[in-house]
Amino acid sequence: xxxxxxxxxxxxxxxxxxxxxxxxxxxxxxxxxxxxxxxxxxxxxxxxxxxxxxxxxxxxxxxxxxxxxxxxxxxxxxxxxxxxxxxxxxxxxxxxxxxxxxxxxxxxxxxxxxxxxxxxxxxxxxxxxxxxxxxxxxxxxxxxxxxxxxxxxxxxxxxxxxxxxxxxxxxxxxxxxxxxxxxxxxxxxxxxxxxxxxxxxxxxxxxxxxxxxxxxxxxxxxxxxxxxxxxxxxxxxxxxxxxxxxxxxxxxxxxxxxxxxxxxxxxxxxxxxxxxxxxxxxxxxxxxxxxxxxxxxxxx
Numbered sequence: 001x002x003x004x005x006x007x008x009x010x011x012x013x014x015x016x017x018x019x020x021x022x023x024x025x026x027x028x029x030x031x032x033x034x035x036x037x038x039x040x041x042x043x044x045x046x047x048x049x050x051x052x053x054x055x056x057x058x059x060x061x062x063x064x065x066x067x068x069x070x071x072x073x074x075x076x077x078x079x080x081x082x083x084x085x086x087x088x089x090x091x092x093x094x095x096x097x098x099x100x101x102x103x104x105x106x107x108x109x110x111x112x113x114x115x116x117x118x119x120x121x122x123x124x125x126x127x128x129x130x131x132x133x134x135x136x137x138x139x140x141x142x143x144x145x146x147x148x149x150x151x152x153x154x155x156x157x158x159x160x161x162x163x164x165x166x167x168x169x170x171x172x173x174x175x176x177x178x179x180x181x182x183x184x185x186x187x188x189x190x191x192x193x194x195x196x197x198x199x200x201x202x203x204x205x206x207x208x209x210x211x212x213x214x215x216x217x218x219x220x221x222x223x224x225x226x227x228x229x230x231x232x233x234x235x236x237x238x239x240x241x242x243x244x245x246x247x248x249x250x251x252x253x254x255x256x257x258x259x260x261x262x263x264x265x266x267x268x269x270x271x272x273x274x275x276x277x278x279x280x281x282x283x284x285x286x287x288x289x290x291x292x293x294x295x296x297x298x299x300x
Contacts, residue, residue: 029076142183144252
């Protein structure tokens with residue numbers, strides 16, 4: 001079964017063009033499934049049937065995983081068996097009848113507009129790192145990009161003249177994100193007055209980093225590093241909610257919809273493949289929709 005798994009991983013890398021991180025998660029899930037199959041004395045993929053997969057689902061439930069984790073693990077198994085059927089390795093996919101797991105629908109945490117503006121104003125612009133942090137926050141809020149996309153930006157990614165950045169998203173899908181005037185100005189100031197100073201701090205590569213956003217040692221910022229920056233400012237502002245870089249992405253989407261943006265447009269800006277992923281934000285904006293209805297409907 002390990003041979004079939006290796007073929008599937010090659011397919012995910014070459015044909016599906018999934019990110020390395022996603023592939024690692026698939027491998028973890030499927031290796032655990034194959035270990036379970038081995039304990040159940042299943043030596044080949046031909047021996048696995050729907051009954052065995054249902055037992056595996058019950059086993060996952062006994063481990064007290066959250067519904068979303070179980071759903072992901074089952075999704076990995078489904079993808080694997082779908083591939084085996086497509087490649088004629090098995091005649092019929094036994095996973096198609098596994099029941100769908102209902103996921104918990106958690107509303108994402110986000111900042112209200114006044115809280116967001118406070119965050120954007122909080123970096124001290126006389127400080128090198130303050131200029132960088134201001135550019136990071138303005139870029140996040142202008143584009144709604146993921147933290148992994150932000151730290152992946154290079155000097156070539158940014159076109160300040162056109163007011164846009166080239167983003168490499170999930171599944172290595174490329175898209176264009178737009179910079180508003182505040183973000184453009186913040187990035188310009190950072191590039192002019194802050195980044196050159198940070199590059200000089202790099203004693204290891206002597207300032208050769210091509211990453212747009214650098215840490216205090218002049219090297220590429222990590223997702224974890226950006227998370228710590230956001231946490232520090234949120235704590236300083238006295239905001240009690242748990243806010244992460246992803247919360248700023250949620251704030252971007254929520255504020256766009258509250259202002260009347262089309263859901264499809266927000267989907268494109270966020271780089272969501274499916275509109276259902278974007279629809280979670282409609283739950284947050286229901287209160288705003290009621291206000292709009294009351295103000296605009298003749299008989300409201």
